[in-house]
Amino acid sequence: MSATDVTDRVIGEDGSLAEYWVPARDARSEEMVVNMGPQHPATHGVLRVAVKTDGEVVLDCEPMIGNLHRCKEKIAENLQYWQFMPYTDRLDYLAAINNEEVYARAVEKLCGIEIPERIQYIRTIVAELGRVSSHVFSVGVYGLDIGAFTPFLYCYRERERANSLFEKLTGGRMLYHYYRVGGVARDLSDEWIQECLEFLDIVEEKMEEYNALTTWNKVFRERTMGVGVLSREKALAYGITGPALRASGVDWDVRRDEPYGLYDRFEWRVPVADGRHGTIGDCWNRHWIRAQELAESIKIVRQAIDKLPPRDPKLTPSSMYQPYVNPNVPRILRGPKDAEVYVRGENPRGELAFYLVSDAKNAPYRCKIRGPAFSNIAVLPEISRGYLIADLVAIIGSIDIVLGEVDR
Amino acid sequence: MNLSELFGAIPGWGYVPAFVQMMVVGLVPAVLVVLAVVTPVGLLGTYAERRWSAFMQDRLGPNRVGLPIWFDGWQRDYTNKPWYIKLWGLVQPLADGIKLLGKEDFVPPGGDKLLFLAAPLIVFAGALGMFVALPLSYGLTAADLNVGIFYLLAVGAVEVIGVLMAGWASNNKWSLLGSMREVAQVVAYEIPMALTALCPVLLAGSLRMGAIIEHQQTAYDLWGLTIGGEGLAQWGLGWNLFRAFPVNVVAIVIFYTCALANLKRAPFDLPESESELVSGFLTEYSGMRWGLFFLGEYAAMFALSGITATLFLGGWGSGPAYGALMLVPVKEIPLGVATLDWRTVAGVVEFSWKTCALFLLMMNLRWTLPRLRLDQVMSLCFKYFVPFSMACLLLSGLAALAGA
Numbered sequence: 001m002s003a004t005d006v007t008d009r010v011i012g013e014d015g016s017l018a019e020y021w022v023p024a025r026d027a028r029s030e031e032m033v034v035n036m037g038p039q040h041p042a043t044h045g046v047l048r049v050a051v052k053t054d055g056e057v058v059l060d061c062e063p064m065i066g067n068l069h070r071c072k073e074k075i076a077e078n079l080q081y082w083q084f085m086p087y088t089d090r091l092d093y094l095a096a097i098n099n100e101e102v103y104a105r106a107v108e109k110l111c112g113i114e115i116p117e118r119i120q121y122i123r124t125i126v127a128e129l130g131r132v133s134s135h136v137f138s139v140g141v142y143g144l145d146i147g148a149f150t151p152f153l154y155c156y157r158e159r160e161r162a163n164s165l166f167e168k169l170t171g172g173r174m175l176y177h178y179y180r181v182g183g184v185a186r187d188l189s190d191e192w193i194q195e196c197l198e199f200l201d202i203v204e205e206k207m208e209e210y211n212a213l214t215t216w217n218k219v220f221r222e223r224t225m226g227v228g229v230l231s232r233e234k235a236l237a238y239g240i241t242g243p244a245l246r247a248s249g250v251d252w253d254v255r256r257d258e259p260y261g262l263y264d265r266f267e268w269r270v271p272v273a274d275g276r277h278g279t280i281g282d283c284w285n286r287h288w289i290r291a292q293e294l295a296e297s298i299k300i301v302r303q304a305i306d307k308l309p310p311r312d313p314k315l316t317p318s319s320m321y322q323p324y325v326n327p328n329v330p331r332i333l334r335g336p337k338d339a340e341v342y343v344r345g346e347n348p349r350g351e352l353a354f355y356l357v358s359d360a361k362n363a364p365y366r367c368k369i370r371g372p373a374f375s376n377i378a379v380l381p382e383i384s385r386g387y388l389i390a391d392l393v394a395i396i397g398s399i400d401i402v403l404g405e406v407d408r
Numbered sequence: 409m410n411l412s413e414l415f416g417a418i419p420g421w422g423y424v425p426a427f428v429q430m431m432v433v434g435l436v437p438a439v440l441v442v443l444a445v446v447t448p449v450g451l452l453g454t455y456a457e458r459r460w461s462a463f464m465q466d467r468l469g470p471n472r473v474g475l476p477i478w479f480d481g482w483q484r485d486y487t488n489k490p491w492y493i494k495l496w497g498l499v500q501p502l503a504d505g506i507k508l509l510g511k512e513d514f515v516p517p518g519g520d521k522l523l524f525l526a527a528p529l530i531v532f533a534g535a536l537g538m539f540v541a542l543p544l545s546y547g548l549t550a551a552d553l554n555v556g557i558f559y560l561l562a563v564g565a566v567e568v569i570g571v572l573m574a575g576w577a578s579n580n581k582w583s584l585l586g587s588m589r590e591v592a593q594v595v596a597y598e599i600p601m602a603l604t605a606l607c608p609v610l611l612a613g614s615l616r617m618g619a620i621i622e623h624q625q626t627a628y629d630l631w632g633l634t635i636g637g638e639g640l641a642q643w644g645l646g647w648n649l650f651r652a653f654p655v656n657v658v659a660i661v662i663f664y665t666c667a668l669a670n671l672k673r674a675p676f677d678l679p680e681s682e683s684e685l686v687s688g689f690l691t692e693y694s695g696m697r698w699g700l701f702f703l704g705e706y707a708a709m710f711a712l713s714g715i716t717a718t719l720f721l722g723g724w725g726s727g728p729a730y731g732a733l734m735l736v737p738v739k740e741i742p743l744g745v746a747t748l749d750w751r752t753v754a755g756v757v758e759f760s761w762k763t764c765a766l767f768l769l770m771m772n773l774r775w776t777l778p779r780l781r782l783d784q785v786m787s788l789c790f791k792y793f794v795p796f797s798m799a800c801l802l803l804s805g806l807a808a809l810a811g812a
Contacts, residue, residue, distance in 0.1 A: 034581045042683045056585065056782060145683050147674065147779025153465040219675055219778045390781045393684045
């Protein structure tokens with residue numbers, strides 16, 4: 001689709017407009033199509049949005065995806081189950097560890113592999129740490145979208161610490177390949193746990209600072225409150241998930257409502273927009289939900305570290321090159337004949353799901369990935385019509401997409 | 409010995425036509441003052457901004473580029489060698505300048521070449537022009553025009569034309585959007601800015617910058633009630649900030665915020681908002697033409713900080729530093745052919761600290777606040793600043809009637 005044939009829908013008839021922005025029909029001037037992206041700094045990667053504008057007012061927009069398409073699903077069909085693990089890192093590359101978790105769980109469910117309890121705890125710790133690292137980045141980078149540079153660098157400082165923690169554990173700062181089918185790459189050391197706790201203390205202390213610079217800042221609130229309102233119905237209709245869904249007032253979190261791993265053992269809360277500040281479903285609430293989830297994830301990591309069971313000598317691998325997995329995992333993984341699984345997990349950006357179809361080979365017959373960012377970006381035209389270009393940037397930022405996952 | 413005598417010493421000066429003599433004698437000091445101030449301000453401004461933002465953001469900023477006093481071959485880690493003076497990275501702006509000069513002077517295809525090439529010059533000239541009437545110290549004003557503040561505001565607004573030219577000639581929709589934002593914003597903020605600038609003018613009874621400074625050196629009066637003498641006024645009590653209290657406190661806030669908006673500094677950096685409009689009107693610029701926009705911005709920042717300091721904070725003529733330095737029992741410093749008045753020295757110190765403080769405050773605001781939206785910028789101007797500045801103007805008029 002070229003930039004010139006952006007949908008020519010009539011504006012304002014479906015009532016989805018913020019009427020106060022759209023000029024009256026007789027006051028409209030020449031319409032212009034602007035390309036936002038793929039090299040635009042505000043589109044978080046290589047998203048291209050064709051925007052039909054009247055002056056600064058966005059009359060319509062159309063996200064055009066696919067610039068980062070890497071045939072992930074096809075690759076999965078041509079690799080053994082375990083070989084696809086590092087590829088999942090590249091889906092949502094800002095929360096790579098959470099992608100691995102969902103994929104590992106999908107394969108384990110397909111092949112019926114049990115996970116020892118200590119490994120379950122380790123996975124919870126690492127996945128929630130991944131969420132902390134991802135949300136701390138999202139909170140900061142949203143400040144950057146609104147025009148505040150400093151909170152971004154503060155948050156990035158903390159993300160760097162998280163990256164260093166992951167580097168110590170997995171060897172990678174961004175793309176980890178830490179999960180194995182039936183376990184993880186290596187055990188947590190006591191020293192690492194100590195450093196992790198220190199990191200959590202730092203983030204918890206600094207969160208106030210981030211919130212002062214972004215969430216509760218007057219200018220920031222003016223810019224984001226009441227902008228890009230996504231109603232509850234529309235959010236459900238579009239299959240929005242994650243913080244964006246909860247910001248629209250839907251109390252849904254896979255970790256709690258369809259418990260997996262150990263999430264039912266910890267005390268934590270699912271933050272949902274309640275309309276005390278701003279409008280339910282606006283950009284500010286999406287940002288605020290993320291900031292609150294950060295605190296909840298920290299709670300979960302703390303509890304998981306507290307309850308971490310002692311090391312099981314049977315699990316300890318014989319050499320440092322062996323992964324820390326359930327010893328009963330077969331050397332060559334084969335799925336059962338004619339089986340299929342659909343496993344979903346709550347990622348920082350929403351529900352990531354893997355649909356695997358097996359035909360008794362060592363690679364899936366079909367692998368379908370349900371990326372949260374892909375579903376979330378689809379609602380962009382609905383919620384940005386009638387706002388200004390500056391608001392469009394705020395809306396894209398608040399949906400918090402990662403193009404690696406949109407395009408796959 | 410004054411300038412005419414200095415020039416008279418040049419052999420053959422008498423044969424030069426009189427009007428040329430007048431032009432040279434008038435222009436040379438102006439050009440010298442302007443260049444001697446603008447160049448370091450532009451260079452150090454970029455350095456200061458980068459270092460200060462780095463300090464605020466937990467980074468290091470440029471701290472390496474210094475002076476190699478010896479060349480010992482190209483090698484790694486040369487910045488740690490004893491023959492290399494780091495100088496806190498102070499030479500970074502020069503290195504940046506060399507880099508910018510070496511870049512391609514790109515003109516976008518389909519753009520208006522003439523306008524595109526001329527735009528940065530106009531923007532820079534506008535910023536430069538402000539220094540002509542900026543009173544830096546006693547006897548250090550290139551031209552103390554009798555329409556001083558009017559001239560300053562008018563010349564400062566020339567920049568809009570350059571930015572509009574840049575946006576139009578770039579043949580880029582983002583540039584055009586950026587420059588339209590700039591025009592809307594700057595033209596709107598000219599109104600409250602000019603109205604609040606008139607408050608000190610009413611109190612002093614003159615548009616001349618020198619007169620405004622002299623007025624602030626006179627005894628302080630609070631709506632007709634004289635407090636303290638000229639001695640106290642010299643220490644800073646005579647500032648317009650305190651006169652017609654509390655009108656000018658509001659006026660300085662409005663004036664300074666409008667200055668920020670006119671300078672396109674955050675939180676009013678909509679014309680070049682990098683997360684919305686790529687780089688706004690700067691998108692297509694590269695090399696030294698981009699650098700000229702940049703230098704112009706820092707020069708204008710300094711000039712407007714100086715104007716704020718002069719209008720409301722006593723300029724060079726009164727304040728704590730000036731008061732303290734005037735206690736020194738020195739009248740003049742002999743400097744060979746000429747003598748340097750002690751008031752000039754004290755004035756430079758006084759003017760510098762106030763201007764630098766306001767300059768730094770601009771940076772602090774930029775690196776703290778998110779960006780406003782266009783409609784919020786406009787409503788801030790027309791709903792709050794314009795009525796408040798009108799009230800300020802009216803009340804200062806009453807104060808002038810009561811006091812002066």
